[in-house]
Amino acid sequence: MAIWEISVFFAGLLIVGLILVDTLRSGISPMPSSRKAQKAMLSLMPESINGPVYELGSGWGQLALAVSHKFNSVPVIGYEMAVVPWCISRLWLFVSRNSNVTFRRADFRHRELGDAQMIVCYLFPGAMTHLAQQLKQELQPGSVIISNTFRLPGWEPEKVLELDDMHRSQIYRYIVQ
Numbered sequence: 001m002a003i004w005e006i007s008v009f010f011a012g013l014l015i016v017g018l019i020l021v022d023t024l025r026s027g028i029s030p031m032p033s034s035r036k037a038q039k040a041m042l043s044l045m046p047e048s049i050n051g052p053v054y055e056l057g058s059g060w061g062q063l064a065l066a067v068s069h070k071f072n073s074v075p076v077i078g079y080e081m082a083v084v085p086w087c088i089s090r091l092w093l094f095v096s097r098n099s100n101v102t103f104r105r106a107d108f109r110h111r112e113l114g115d116a117q118m119i120v121c122y123l124f125p126g127a128m129t130h131l132a133q134q135l136k137q138e139l140q141p142g143s144v145i146i147s148n149t150f151r152l153p154g155w156e157p158e159k160v161l162e163l164d165d166m167h168r169s170q171i172y173r174y175i176v177q
């Protein structure tokens, strides 16, 4: 085996290992929202927004970039704790040269979200239980939350869309009262 082949092998192993460790740490893999889900999420968003949008667990960055194309005059901030997807999202950002998006490597549970006009997420039940409390305490009335697949426990969605995919996935929209 040539040196470069060995290097590629170990680099691949390191990347897969990092993804696995981060998946165990966060509780969810960086699986992106499907195209159908992304389209439905965008369709549930208001026509205009006049403050920051946060994507919680921004993964590889595609959803945040799509949101930033829809709302190009407000900051779109993606929080992602897994290192490999976060690096790739930075790469996409560099390629797209989109100036209103920022990808931050951070755990959103320790970030202040009070100025959010909209929250977008595709997480898992445990994270939604935490968010149900955090968002209730921090968000201002009128803020919008769009969640792929998972409900916010104790919150009443204002609108639900069902996708015609294998799992009949649901997209939830909440408006903070």
Ligand SMILES: C[S@@+](CC[C@H](N)C(=O)[O-])C[C@H]1O[C@@H](n2cnc3c(N)ncnc32)[C@H](O)[C@@H]1O
Binding pocket: 022, 026, 027, 028, 029, 030, 031, 032, 033, 055, 056, 057, 058, 059, 060, 061, 062, 063, 079, 080, 081, 082, 085, 106, 107, 108, 109, 121, 122, 123, 127, 148
């Ligand atoms: C299912 S993926 C969704 C990716 C992207 N939002 C999308 O819809 O295409 C969930 C992501 O949330 C991240 N995540 C989970 N908990 C997190 C936390 N507390 N802080 C930051 N990122 C988190 C995971 O690392 C993973 O990349």
